[in-house]
Amino acid sequence: MTFMNQSSERSRVLVLMGGPGEEHDISLQTGGEIARALRQTDEYEVFDVVIDQPTLDELALIIEAHQADVVFPALHGRWGEGGELQELLEEIGVTYIGSRPRPAMLAMDKIATKAILSAERIPTPPSRQLLPEDECDLPTPLVLKPVDEGSSVDMRICHTIEDVQQARKDLHPKHHRLLAEQYIHGRELTVGILGGEALPILEIIPAVEFYDYEAKYERVDTQYIVNPDLPEGIAQQCKNNALLAYRKLGCRDLARVDFMLDHRGPWILEVNTMPGFTTHSLVPMAAQSLGRDMPQICAELVETALARADISPSPMHPASP
Numbered sequence: 001m002t003f004m005n006q007s008s009e010r011s012r013v014l015v016l017m018g019g020p021g022e023e024h025d026i027s028l029q030t031g032g033e034i035a036r037a038l039r040q041t042d043e044y045e046v047f048d049v050v051i052d053q054p055t056l057d058e059l060a061l062i063i064e065a066h067q068a069d070v071v072f073p074a075l076h077g078r079w080g081e082g083g084e085l086q087e088l089l090e091e092i093g094v095t096y097i098g099s100r101p102r103p104a105m106l107a108m109d110k111i112a113t114k115a116i117l118s119a120e121r122i123p124t125p126p127s128r129q130l131l132p133e134d135e136c137d138l139p140t141p142l143v144l145k146p147v148d149e150g151s152s153v154d155m156r157i158c159h160t161i162e163d164v165q166q167a168r169k170d171l172h173p174k175h176h177r178l179l180a181e182q183y184i185h186g187r188e189l190t191v192g193i194l195g196g197e198a199l200p201i202l203e204i205i206p207a208v209e210f211y212d213y214e215a216k217y218e219r220v221d222t223q224y225i226v227n228p229d230l231p232e233g234i235a236q237q238c239k240n241n242a243l244l245a246y247r248k249l250g251c252r253d254l255a256r257v258d259f260m261l262d263h264r265g266p267w268i269l270e271v272n273t274m275p276g277f278t279t280h281s282l283v284p285m286a287a288q289s290l291g292r293d294m295p296q297i298c299a300e301l302v303e304t305a306l307a308r309a310d311i312s313p314s315p316m317h318p319a320s321p
Contacts, residue, residue: 010045013038013302014068018050019080022153029278031074037277037294038072044302053079060092070305071096072298074277078148081274082108095309097301099273103250107271108148110179116248122241123267125260127181132172136164141183144168146175150272157183181269186262189228191242192275192283193255194297195304198239199286203228224282226289230261238266245271253301256283 017031018024035048047066071094073085083105089096106112117124128138144167145155154175156167171178192199205223242257249271256275259266275283287297
């Protein structure tokens, strides 16, 4: 499949959104905000398409129909963010924003992420993988969550053995692999990364027990503090560890690294390779504190991807003779 955009001098950006799974609706919000922001720049021809889980041929037809110069995959969850969609985009040969398949897969799999963090001596809470037949030998309180979901989908804080048993009874039918993780009581921090640069730290203060799906996307009483007052050296440690995790996982273009901070220091919980871009989302919020609005940061990501295409043309966009 070889074609070139000959219809316009403006680059054509295809924003993909939706996807299968629990985060479909959040992806629609993220994709809608990205498309809106890119249109505000008046620099691109922008197309937004809702997908479910297309085959390789179906996805190739969508990309070809829009003669896309670059794809912005604004999907969350295992299929859209965890490497499977990225593998299809690689096989088609289109330029796209975000991490390549293997880093995306590693970051989505919390067990794999923790193994890499531990090898680099980056603090992450002690944890166990739990299959349905496994005994849980991690003491309470602990957190139970799916190994490969985002947005705090099906996350439970368990204070007693009975809580653990009930949570496993509820969750294992939906998620074969669970992560049991030591509960860290402290302050919740996050570091966004754009183009290999750490953004200002954000502290999240939910009005409920933890920063769950509702607190992230539906409630209006969650507090966000940019550059919070932290003990000496903690801010730099968070940024250093976030960037180290980003590099060791092999991430590209953007990410968000989530931490819990207690008296022992900051602990990385997970790395998100396609963080949200909704009106509640943290990476745009941190960038805006530097005066970089949504149109600017979305355009930066598009230009970064286009620069890659100029350096190494894809099969769909061969270099001119």
